[in-house]
Amino acid sequence: MTLVRSDATPVIESRSGVPDLETLYRTHALTVARWAAKLAGPLVDVDDLVHEIFLVVRRRLPEFRGDAQVTTWLYRITERVAQESRRKDRFRRWFSRARHLEIEGTMAPSHLTPVDEFERRQSTETVYRILDRLPGKYRSVLILFELEELSGEEIATLTGLKLATVWVHLHRARARFIAEMKRDSGRNT
Amino acid sequence: MKEPMARSKQTDADERTPIRDRWSARPSGDSDEALAGALLRSAAVVPPFPAKNLAEVAARLRSRERHLPRTWAWQVAVAVGLLLFGGALYAAVLHILRGPSVVSPSPALPVSMPASGPVRRRHVGVAPALAPANSPVPEPPPVAGGGESGGKLESVPGKALLEPPPAPLANPSALAQESRLLAGAIHKLRQERNPGQALAMLDQHRARFGAKGALEPEAKVTRIEALLRLGRHDQALGLLDAQVLTAAEVGREMLVARAELRAEKGRCGAALNDFNLLLAAETPPDLVTERALYGRATCRAQQSDWTGARSDLEHYLARFPKGRFVDQARTAVGR
Numbered sequence: 001m002t003l004v005r006s007d008a009t010p011v012i013e014s015r016s017g018v019p020d021l022e023t024l025y026r027t028h029a030l031t032v033a034r035w036a037a038k039l040a041g042p043l044v045d046v047d048d049l050v051h052e053i054f055l056v057v058r059r060r061l062p063e064f065r066g067d068a069q070v071t072t073w074l075y076r077i078t079e080r081v082a083q084e085s086r087r088k089d090r091f092r093r094w095f096s097r098a099r100h101l102e103i104e105g106t107m108a109p110s111h112l113t114p115v116d117e118f119e120r121r122q123s124t125e126t127v128y129r130i131l132d133r134l135p136g137k138y139r140s141v142l143i144l145f146e147l148e149e150l151s152g153e154e155i156a157t158l159t160g161l162k163l164a165t166v167w168v169h170l171h172r173a174r175a176r177f178i179a180e181m182k183r184d185s186g187r188n189t
Numbered sequence: 190m191k192e193p194m195a196r197s198k199q200t201d202a203d204e205r206t207p208i209r210d211r212w213s214a215r216p217s218g219d220s221d222e223a224l225a226g227a228l229l230r231s232a233a234v235v236p237p238f239p240a241k242n243l244a245e246v247a248a249r250l251r252s253r254e255r256h257l258p259r260t261w262a263w264q265v266a267v268a269v270g271l272l273l274f275g276g277a278l279y280a281a282v283l284h285i286l287r288g289p290s291v292v293s294p295s296p297a298l299p300v301s302m303p304a305s306g307p308v309r310r311r312h313v314g315v316a317p318a319l320a321p322a323n324s325p326v327p328e329p330p331p332v333a334g335g336g337e338s339g340g341k342l343e344s345v346p347g348k349a350l351l352e353p354p355p356a357p358l359a360n361p362s363a364l365a366q367e368s369r370l371l372a373g374a375i376h377k378l379r380q381e382r383n384p385g386q387a388l389a390m391l392d393q394h395r396a397r398f399g400a401k402g403a404l405e406p407e408a409k410v411t412r413i414e415a416l417l418r419l420g421r422h423d424q425a426l427g428l429l430d431a432q433v434l435t436a437a438e439v440g441r442e443m444l445v446a447r448a449e450l451r452a453e454k455g456r457c458g459a460a461l462n463d464f465n466l467l468l469a470a471e472t473p474p475d476l477v478t479e480r481a482l483y484g485r486a487t488c489r490a491q492q493s494d495w496t497g498a499r500s501d502l503e504h505y506l507a508r509f510p511k512g513r514f515v516d517q518a519r520t521a522v523g524r
Contacts, residue, residue, distance in 0.1 A: 029238070029246070030238055030243070034237075038232075047245065054250055146211055149233075152208070168205060171204040174208075
């Protein structure tokens with residue numbers, strides 16, 4: 001079975017033999033990069049994330065016996081690495097001000113964050129701030145459905161969940177998203 | 190009893206209903222779903238991964254850079270940490286549930302302790318351990334060098350680290366230890382104004398975590414700031430020279446600092462590269478732009494590019510009429 005998206009990237013493909021890393025990278029790196037960017041959010045360096053993911057792929061490739069489809073296997077690795085990256089990012093965000101130089105005396109001080117850049121990214125950051133308050137299983141399904149625009153059936157194949165479970169997670173994720181969005185904007189107070 | 194069960198079954202059935210419409214595809218509106226859709230649309234746009242980056246990551250993979258297989262020792266350490274934490278949590282929960290009456294007296298307690306009197310529950314140290322992982326206001330991590338500095342972090346307005354740190358992890362991971370060390374260094378630098386001690390803590394950070402630390406970029410910036418505060422410009426410039434900087438977000442501040450240091454050392458060619466990078470894009474009217482514009486004028490003048498220098502100074506006066514270099518700029522252009 002091969003489901004092909006509009007960008008001609010194979011989403012689900014049949015598996016014949018265990019591919020090597022080079023082939024996996026060439027065939028799936030773009031898809032993995034897109035998943036990684038959407039799962040991890042705007043504050044994460046996608047290059048580093050893709051690198052980390054394929055390091056894990058290389059390490060685990062000998063264990064891959066083809067019980068799952070390659071895309072499912074890759075997605076699970078991507079999800080785990082992105083999750084770990086977000087965990088690190090929570091710390092990094094706390095330290096984000098450390099990335100600004102606060103130099104007095106020797107240099108002209110500069111404490112300002114460019115307003116334009118902030119506004120440009122504000123919406124995306126709001127989405128991920130809300131998404132980060134959702135349980136992981138709901139977060140992923142909502143991202144795959146709304147941002148990655150996969151169908152329920154595709155999500156089920158990719159995540160290994162039953163289709164009915166996908167719908168349950170999606171219904172609950174939507175309800176939580178709305179509740180958190182209201183909380184975030186203070187509309188419900 | 191049957192009615193709630195029936196309602197529950199109905200809810201389950203509703204939740205299994207396939208969803209075909211995406212919020213992100215809905216037109217704008219005032220409904221919650223439309224607002225959510227508008228937000229999600231903004232996040233859905235992810236630029237395609239550039240072919241250049243794809244090739245770079247492939248090259249990194251081939252070079253086996255940062256290929257750090259997990260060792261059994263690391264896994265054992267995590268397991269031990271989890272066991273210890275689990276034990277502590279279990280003991281804490283038991284302590285709360287049973288209360289002081291069931292706590293067996295410690296043999297070390299003095300025998301002359303009064304048998305009666307008010308019995309106080311001891312909650313010290315228990316609450317943080319029981320706080321949920323995503324507690325909204327977690328405690329800041331203790332800063333190396335004393336508990337008092339940990340309290341000051343939140344009390345100094347307008348300074349770094351005003352926000353509480355992320356919730357404490359279940360086990361003190363390398364990341365948590367690293368963050369504690371770096372928080373201490375930043376506190377020394379920015380709250381206590383002690384760049385020497387900050388540098389010492391950063392040296393500890395480097396010794397323990399090396400270049401592979403998750404917070405290495407933040408540590409590097411803190412080190413540069415400490416070196417500049419100590420007047421060790423050469424070392425600061427050495428670190429900045431080794432950085433690949435862009436004129437985006439926080440990189441702008443590093444870029445302008447590097448340009449000024451390069452200009453200070455008479456390396457105006459290299460400084461101009463940085464100033465040009467900063468001023469090439471549409472720039473916000475902030476201090477970085479102001480410094481870059483004046484700095485470029487200075488460098489151009491040093492390279493005998495009088496036309497360029499004059500143009501920058503005129504531009505500076507128009508854009509920053511109350512800027513800090515206004516007097517010098519006016520004098521230079523003869524106003």
